[in-house]
Amino acid sequence: MPNNNVKSVAMEYLDKPISECTNQELYYILLKIVQREAKLLPVNNEKKKLYYISAEFLIGKMLSNNLLNLGIYDEVKAELAANGKSLDDIELAEIEPSLGNGGLGRLAACFLDSQATLGLTADGVGLNYHFGLFQQFFKFNQQGYKPDEWLIEPTWLTKSDVQYEVPFARFTLTSTLYDLEVLGYKQETRNRLRLFDLDSVNADIIEKGSISFDKTNIEENLTLFLYPDDSDRNGELLRIYQQYFMVSNAAQLIIDEALEKGSNLHDLDEYAVVQINDTHPALIIPEFVRLLTTKHGLTFEEAVDVVSKVVAFTNHTILQEALEKWPMNYLDEIIPDVANIIRGLSDLVKHNFPGNDAVSIIDNNDRAHMAHMAIHYGFSVNGVARLHTEILKNSELKAFYDIYPERFNNKTNGITFRRWIMASNHELSEFLDEKIGRAWHHDADLTGLYDFQDDEEVYQKLAEIKATKKEHLAEHLRITQNIPIRTNSIIDVQIKRIHEYKRQQMLALYIIKKYQMIKAGQKPKTPITILFGGKAAPAYTIAQDIIHLILTLSDLIQRDPEVRPYLQVEMVENYNVTEAEYLIPAADISEQISLASKEASGTGNMKFMLNGALILCTLDGANVEIAEKVGEDNIYIFGRSSEEIVDLYARNAYSAHDYYHREAIKPIVDFIVSDEMLELGNKENLRRLHTDIANKDYFMALIDLEEFIDVKEQMYADYEDQEAWMRKVLVNIAEAGYFSSDRTIREYNDDIWHLESNYQTEA
Ligand SMILES: *Cc1c(COP(=O)(O)O)cnc(C)c1O
Numbered sequence: 001m002p003n004n005n006v007k008s009v010a011m012e013y014l015d016k017p018i019s020e021c022t023n024q025e026l027y028y029i030l031l032k033i034v035q036r037e038a039k040l041l042p043v044n045n046e047k048k049k050l051y052y053i054s055a056e057f058l059i060g061k062m063l064s065n066n067l068l069n070l071g072i073y074d075e076v077k078a079e080l081a082a083n084g085k086s087l088d089d090i091e092l093a094e095i096e097p098s099l100g101n102g103g104l105g106r107l108a109a110c111f112l113d114s115q116a117t118l119g120l121t122a123d124g125v126g127l128n129y130h131f132g133l134f135q136q137f138f139k140f141n142q143q144g145y146k147p148d149e150w151l152i153e154p155t156w157l158t159k160s161d162v163q164y165e166v167p168f169a170r171f172t173l174t175s176t177l178y179d180l181e182v183l184g185y186k187q188e189t190r191n192r193l194r195l196f197d198l199d200s201v202n203a204d205i206i207e208k209g210s211i212s213f214d215k216t217n218i219e220e221n222l223t224l225f226l227y228p229d230d231s232d233r234n235g236e237l238l239r240i241y242q243q244y245f246m247v248s249n250a251a252q253l254i255i256d257e258a259l260e261k262g263s264n265l266h267d268l269d270e271y272a273v274v275q276i277n278d279t280h281p282a283l284i285i286p287e288f289v290r291l292l293t294t295k296h297g298l299t300f301e302e303a304v305d306v307v308s309k310v311v312a313f314t315n316h317t318i319l320q321e322a323l324e325k326w327p328m329n330y331l332d333e334i335i336p337d338v339a340n341i342i343r344g345l346s347d348l349v350k351h352n353f354p355g356n357d358a359v360s361i362i363d364n365n366d367r368a369h370m371a372h373m374a375i376h377y378g379f380s381v382n383g384v385a386r387l388h389t390e391i392l393k394n395s396e397l398k399a400f401y402d403i404y405p406e407r408f409n410n411k412t413n414g415i416t417f418r419r420w421i422m423a424s425n426h427e428l429s430e431f432l433d434e435k436i437g438r439a440w441h442h443d444a445d446l447t448g449l450y451d452f453q454d455d456e457e458v459y460q461k462l463a464e465i466k467a468t469k470k471e472h473l474a475e476h477l478r479i480t481q482n483i484p485i486r487t488n489s490i491i492d493v494q495i496k497r498i499h500e501y502k503r504q505q506m507l508a509l510y511i512i513k514k515y516q517m518i519k520a521g522q523k524p525k526t527p528i529t530i531l532f533g534g535k536a537a538p539a540y541t542i543a544q545d546i547i548h549l550i551l552t553l554s555d556l557i558q559r560d561p562e563v564r565p566y567l568q569v570e571m572v573e574n575y576n577v578t579e580a581e582y583l584i585p586a587a588d589i590s591e592q593i594s595l596a597s598k599e600a601s602g603t604g605n606m607k608f609m610l611n612g613a614l615i616l617c618t619l620d621g622a623n624v625e626i627a628e629k630v631g632e633d634n635i636y637i638f639g640r641s642s643e644e645i646v647d648l649y650a651r652n653a654y655s656a657h658d659y660y661h662r663e664a665i666k667p668i669v670d671f672i673v674s675d676e677m678l679e680l681g682n683k684e685n686l687r688r689l690h691t692d693i694a695n696k697d698y699f700m701a702l703i704d705l706e707e708f709i710d711v712k713e714q715m716y717a718d719y720e721d722q723e724a725w726m727r728k729v730l731v732n733i734a735e736a737g738y739f740s741s742d743r744t745i746r747e748y749n750d751d752i753w754h755l756e757s758n759y760q761t762e763a
Helices: 006-014 023-040 063-070 073-082 087-091 103-117 233-260 284-294 300-310 328-334 336-352 370-376 386-396 398-403 417-423 426-436 447-452 456-481 504-519 541-558 577-586 604-610 623-630 642-651 656-660 666-673 675-680 683-695 701-719 722-734 741-753
Strands: 049-053 122-127 135-139 142-146 165-167 172-183 190-198 272-277 311-314 325-327 367-369 380-383 408-410 490-495 528-533 567-572 589-592 614-617
Touching (some): 006 023, 006 073, 023 172, 049 233, 063 087, 063 103, 063 417, 103 190, 103 272, 103 741, 142 541, 272 741, 284 300, 284 311, 325 328, 328 336, 380 741, 386 398, 386 408, 386 623, 386 642, 417 426, 417 577, 426 447, 447 722, 456 567, 456 577, 456 722, 504 701, 541 683, 604 722, 614 623, 656 683, 656 701, 666 675
Parallel strands (some): 049 122, 122 190, 311 380
Antiparallel strands (some): 172 190
16 A cells, blocks of 8 residues: 555655645645555446446546545645645646536536446546637637647546557548546445547647637547537538547447457347437447447347347437437448448338338438437437426427337436535535534435524524635635625526526526616615626527627626626636536525426536525426425426427417517617617627517527516515525525435436446335
């Protein structure tokens, strides 16, 4: 056992005492300590392994989480403190990996943590992007883009000696596999996140000061960026190159590992189960068929049968534009053998379900539907919250549910409590330990808090913790982004990808209303701080316009001495896991205001609940289940129901124009193009957004606006009674246990994966 106190390792590597090390040096030392300790733990290696394949893993910084999971966090922190060093400061030296983008990627990261914590034999598989999606910055109140560089030594990656050949029509590429250790909470074993890369990738092809590059230069661009712009043909081709590279490597790895354990490949399902996170990895189905038939002697029928017992599919969205459909001629151009296998799979479906066009794989426009392929040739399809799964079964995927009812199941998402409370909110975590003991570290059961429902001291303490976390956030935003916020204000937060269905524009319209109210003399008792964070896809024009509206409003308010004392609006740059870890513990109000039926689950909602923010929401995604747990007195619900919305779309019956002309709405929407806004902002952005909202409003911000305004006003008024507020906060924390990803992963394992386990299955 190596000697792993910080002092001795600092002497070993740098030959100096802790007090003389820089934070950067200490970061390096701590990384070495974690990696040594991790390598002492055997890798889980039961006969059957789960391969969780995902285009993204939004894992966040690793240091604190790994120290915590190794059980040495407190010890290390104390040793550093005794030498005048702060672990929080040292953590600033770590760069967050840019391997993901939003909720789907963060879910994959929470799942890895829970799989390791439950001791399951499970690896994550994905790609090692060098620059992620992009690093966001704001200039002239517009979103700007830089490569999000993170592969700067020291990193947590270790290069393995695994390499595969991936054959494309025009060339063959050789991959390199990197591993990242995945530690469970106080577990004696570990798992890995396995990321494939390409040695020939070349950052020099990125045009200076942008994220543009030659999309046709596959050998040099393949793993540069996550979700490269696919608004043109070359962009779509590149996405197919990336996806196939990911799944061909994964399939070869899975087959090799099974062979090594003694599989004859006819029994592959006894050695491997593959969960595909959305459709990005769906090409693994024809790739398995290709490898099994051409390299391992199975017939087409045998290979199809094997694959269908190995692959399970998670659906993450019902948004039509997000359901991938690849033109067959693109697939013919890049991976002709795979394209032909897809034709074979499609013919089989046509033969089995004649005339049932709704379930075809290749449609009349000669496009291959990845989701359809995954449902026909997988053994499980799950939605990610109860409402979402019901919508899949009853409308979006009804044609499939009718033929394969037994394949459909729900797995309501969850979050890992290690990162989202123990690491990011020590204050609350320690308070819970003191009040209800430490069993929740393992079972996530926080209902012991109900014993303190009438305890004023507990309310007082919860309020103090919130105040402390507001101070931490304020300090962080001041230092890193030069944003000063008032710590005595109500902190009201909407952080998530910018998308019309998530309706950041509706909150922006509320801000206009509040601005007008304050101008008219209706001043809030407690000042309000509304914080946004989120990236918009570069090719998504309206999302850019929404960012511009928010930043322009922020500017307008900041310049207005009448309004400024009561209202502040800020958009945090480059929202990521690190920012989330500061923002969520400090929030009083969590905005979960998507158009009902459109948010599959959401996981941000769960993180806020756990950290004692009250939720303002529509009955969408997992909000429905949260509302059920906490009861309607402890959550703020508004808006049309998902049934009404699904029906409005079906009948094409929503008229933005009718809502726009309502007395309560028109002055708010028109303010977007008022003289003061046009003077401060960009006319093109503001006019385009105004026209869109007034005439189209595809995601129906106006339908719920009036009710939204009323509920927000009620919520701010309720905040003034801190005791009643804290009573609700306590219930939200107490009920958060269900939303632990440990629960979600147990359900996946019990219903879908059936891996060897020694955790207790709940009755
Ligand atoms: C949790 C999380 C998300 C998902 O948030 P939603 O509100 O569920 O969309 C996205 N990004 C980051 C950084 C997160 O931590």
